[in-house]
Amino acid sequence: MQDSATESNWLLPSAVTGAGVGLFETVWATFSASSSTKGFDVIWVALSLMLLGLAVGVLVGLGLAVVRLGAPAVLRTLEKLPTELWSAEQTDRGLDLLVGVVTVPLAFLVMLRSVENAQVTFHDQHLMAIIQVGEVLLLVGLAGLVWGVLRGLLGRATSALRSRLGPRKARFVSSRTATLVVGLGFVAVMWKVWAATAELRRAVDLSWLLSIVVFVALLLVLRRPLGHSRRPALLAAVLLSGVSSLAADAFLFPFSQTSAATVYAGAPLGGIFVRRLIRLSDVDDDGYGSWFGAGDCAPFEPTIGPDALDLPDDGIDQDCSGSDLRRAAVPAWEAGWTPSGVPGRNLVLITVDALRRDRVGAYLEQSEADSLTPNIDRFMGTATRFERAYSTSSRSVWVFASLFTGRLPSEVAWGPERPVPAFLMQNDTLAEVLTRAGYETRAYVSTGYFHHPQHLYQGFQTVDATPIEEIKGDAKAMATSFVRWLKTRQDPRPFFVWVHLFDPHSPYTHRPEFVDEDDLASNYAGEIRYTDQNLKRLLQTLGRAPFSENTVVVFASDHGEAFGEHGDNFHGRTLFGEVLEVPLAISVPGAPARVLQTPVSLVDLFPTMLDLLGLQVEQQLSGRTLTEAIRTGEEPDGRPVFSELIPDGSRPERQWALLRRDLKLIVDVHLGSKLMFDLSADPDELENLYDNDADEAAALMAALREVIERIELRQIDAR
Numbered sequence: 107m108q109d110s111a112t113e114s115n116w117l118l119p120s121a122v123t124g125a126g127v128g129l130f131e132t133v134w135a136t137f138s139a140s141s142s143t144k145g146f147d148v149i150w151v152a153l154s155l156m157l158l159g160l161a162v163g164v165l166v167g168l169g170l171a172v173v174r175l176g177a178p179a180v181l182r183t184l185e186k187l188p189t190e191l192w193s194a195e196q197t198d199r200g201l202d203l204l205v206g207v208v209t210v211p212l213a214f215l216v217m218l219r220s221v222e223n224a225q226v227t228f229h230d231q232h233l234m235a236i237i238q239v240g241e242v243l244l245l246v247g248l249a250g251l252v253w254g255v256l257r258g259l260l261g262r263a264t265s266a267l268r269s270r271l272g273p274r275k276a277r278f279v280s281s282r283t284a285t286l287v288v289g290l291g292f293v294a295v296m297w298k299v300w301a302a303t304a305e306l307r308r309a310v311d312l313s314w315l316l317s318i319v320v321f322v323a324l325l326l327v328l329r330r331p332l333g334h335s336r337r338p339a340l341l342a343a344v345l346l347s348g349v350s351s352l353a354a355d356a357f358l359f360p361f362s363q364t365s366a367a368t369v370y371a372g373a374p375l376g377g378i379f380v381r382r383l384i385r386l387s388d389v390d391d392d393g394y395g396s397w398f399g400a401g402d403c404a405p406f407e408p409t410i411g412p413d414a415l416d417l418p419d420d421g422i423d424q425d426c427s428g429s430d431l432r433r434a435a436v437p438a439w440e441a442g443w444t445p446s447g448v449p450g451r452n453l454v455l456i457t458v459d460a461l462r463r464d465r466v467g468a469y470l471e472q473s474e475a476d477s478l479t480p481n482i483d484r485f486m487g488t489a490t491r492f493e494r495a496y497s498t499s500s501r502s503v504w505v506f507a508s509l510f511t512g513r514l515p516s517e518v519a520w521g522p523e524r525p526v527p528a529f530l531m532q533n534d535t536l537a538e539v540l541t542r543a544g545y546e547t548r549a550y551v552s553t554g555y556f557h558h559p560q561h562l563y564q565g566f567q568t569v570d571a572t573p574i575e576e577i578k579g580d581a582k583a584m585a586t587s588f589v590r591w592l593k594t595r596q597d598p599r600p601f602f603v604w605v606h607l608f609d610p611h612s613p614y615t616h617r618p619e620f621v622d623e624d625d626l627a628s629n630y631a632g633e634i635r636y637t638d639q640n641l642k643r644l645l646q647t648l649g650r651a652p653f654s655e656n657t658v659v660v661f662a663s664d665h666g667e668a669f670g671e672h673g674d675n676f677h678g679r680t681l682f683g684e685v686l687e688v689p690l691a692i693s694v695p696g697a698p699a700r701v702l703q704t705p706v707s708l709v710d711l712f713p714t715m716l717d718l719l720g721l722q723v724e725q726q727l728s729g730r731t732l733t734e735a736i737r738t739g740e741e742p743d744g745r746p747v748f749s750e751l752i753p754d755g756s757r758p759e760r761q762w763a764l765l766r767r768d769l770k771l772i773v774d775v776h777l778g779s780k781l782m783f784d785l786s787a788d789p790d791e792l793e794n795l796y797d798n799d800a801d802e803a804a805a806l807m808a809a810l811r812e813v814i815e816r817i818e819l820r821q822i823d824a825r
């Protein structure tokens with residue numbers, strides 16, 4: 107702290123550094139794999155990020171000034187720490203080594219154990235990853251503490267050592283040997299933990315660390331040339347520019363949805379800051395901010411915001427949709443149907459967790475030998491296959507709730523339990539309807555995830571599922587159990603069986619019999635092959651069974667799986683194609699094999715399955731029956747397909763997606779950001795057209811509002 111540069115101001119260097127990091131992040135975001143930002147939008151991204159960087163830089167500069175003025179001792183202690191740790195003083199090598207031999211392996215074992223525990227305990231990979239990063243930090247600290255205590259205890263207990271460790275040396279001064287041993291030990295531990303958590307690290311994006319490194323480096327470089335001036339006028343100007351650039355950015359940001367999307371998806375620190383600032387702007391604490399285009403239209407009124415229910419016809423726009431909800435304008439729910447199926451038929455619903463549509467051979471132009479799913483393909487070749495089926499969400503609980511009730515995830519009744527809300531008894535499920543109709547109902551589920559508190563087994567008379575302690579069961583065991591039951595079945599009642607296989611869900615097992623490489627994408631593929639192989643016997647037994655002529659078989663997955671396509675991995679946090687597009691095929695006795703092209707939703711399955719069994723329900727549903735299309739081959743009508751993410755105790759995201767013909771809209775309600783893609787020209791959903799075609803964007807938004815208003819009305823009427 108003795109050189110003159112540190113005595114000068116940090117404000118100007120820090121402000122310039124902030125803007126510089128903004129420029130760095132612009133380059134980073136523009137060239138990231140999931141970005142197609144170009145032309146004027148790049149300039150807009152640069153402007154947004156540099157203004158934000160400048161504001162943050164000013165804040166950091168002020169912070170540094172405060173630390174230097176208010177707590178110079180803190181800076182001095184930090185300065186002395188390296189010399190304390192790296193001392194030429196020979197304290198006691200033997201003692202250091204001995205303590206190191208005990209603490210480092212101990213830390214290692216505890217850490218590995220905690221990784222295993224976290225993998226078993228939490229289904230939520232993001233939560234797991236955050237917990238583990240926290241655990242690693244905590245354990246490093248704990249190991250250091252154990253090291254210090256052991257060193258002190260041993261030093262005191264051993265008289266021979268005590269004489270060599272004089273009172274002066276008894277305080278913590280580490281020798282170079284000790285620092286090296288401990289340092290290397292922890293590097294080894296970290297390396298092992300890094301390797302063990304490869305799958306989990308996909309869940310956390312640490313690229314913001316790079317931006318921090320760039321910030322610190324740039325700040326140190328700029329400190330000398332820019333830090334000398336102490337002219338009050340200049341410093342005041344810097345301060346003022348920090349405040350005004352923040353205000354300007356918050357105002358300008360929403361005018362380009364394309365660049366906003368680039369910032370959110372690609373700018374590591376910038377994206378985090380904008381999200382934080384939006385949180386900060388939630389002064390009325392209704393969960394929604396108002397800066398940067400976020401959607402709270404009444405920032406000081408807690409009863410008005412995007413999550414509020416819009417009471418119909420009261421003249422107040424409580425949900426910030428732009429107008430008051432009018433009951434008369436809300437489209438009706440699906441009308442009932444006249445059952446067209448044959449009463450008494452059996453129903454087998456086979457679902458595979460996290461199976462992407464583009465990993466199923468039937469959807470790809472490839473030879474049978476290249477297919478990961480020859481047995482699923484064979485089944486689909488005998489059924490009605492839906493070329494474009496979409497899930498109602500990208501997370502199992504929400505999806506199965508829709509699938510079993512014919513309602514959208516937010517129309518289902520949920521309890522308040524945390525972290526995952528409970529599926530309430532008042533929901534009437536497919537298994538309950540079929541039980542009332544005299545069916546035997548059974549579930550074979552190879553995951554422990556659907557036990558309490560989700561109650562997704564509601565209505566099943568028999569459940570054969572993996573215990574709750576084990577997240578992941580095994581397709582082979584489930585298929586065997588199902589086949590054994592099927593072969594020995596004597597019950598005269600018709601049956602409904604749900605078989606859910608979980609193997610393609612993370613954490614993936616490496617299956618050397620199917621894939622050579624031991625990486626995430628290959629292991630995912632290996633799990634799909636393994637699942638398909640076990641489905642072979644199941645499907646064959648079903649096909650040969652005496653009652654097969656009288657059995658409807660439905661095959662689907664609940665959602666897909668992301669591999670970084672839009673900067674995210676796993677599923678449950680976005681509504682892009684990689685997590686929403688699912689395989690779907692329905693085999694009905696007597697119906698010929700065919701392929702239908704119109705987009706359909708998994709919410710359509712509930713009415714379709716009941717209709718195929720010759721049954722009818724009184725409830726108002728959001729899905730429609732696809733029976734006519736299956737019977738005649740005529741395409742179903744091209745109504746919009748809606749999907750959503752709803753917040754719960756573990757995740758805050760609220761997002762809506764609407765697909766109408768080839769145009770898809772995705773709205774992040776918290777951020778107020780909007781994406782629009784033309785899937786016919788851009789199936790990978792990379793080019794945001796929201797700013798380009800105002801008419802189409804407005805039409806899609808209006809169609810989305812219709813769905814939301816119907817959901818709101820359902821929620822209001824249920825209260």
Ligand SMILES: [Zn+2]
Binds near residue numbers: 459501502503
């Ligand atoms: Zn799932």
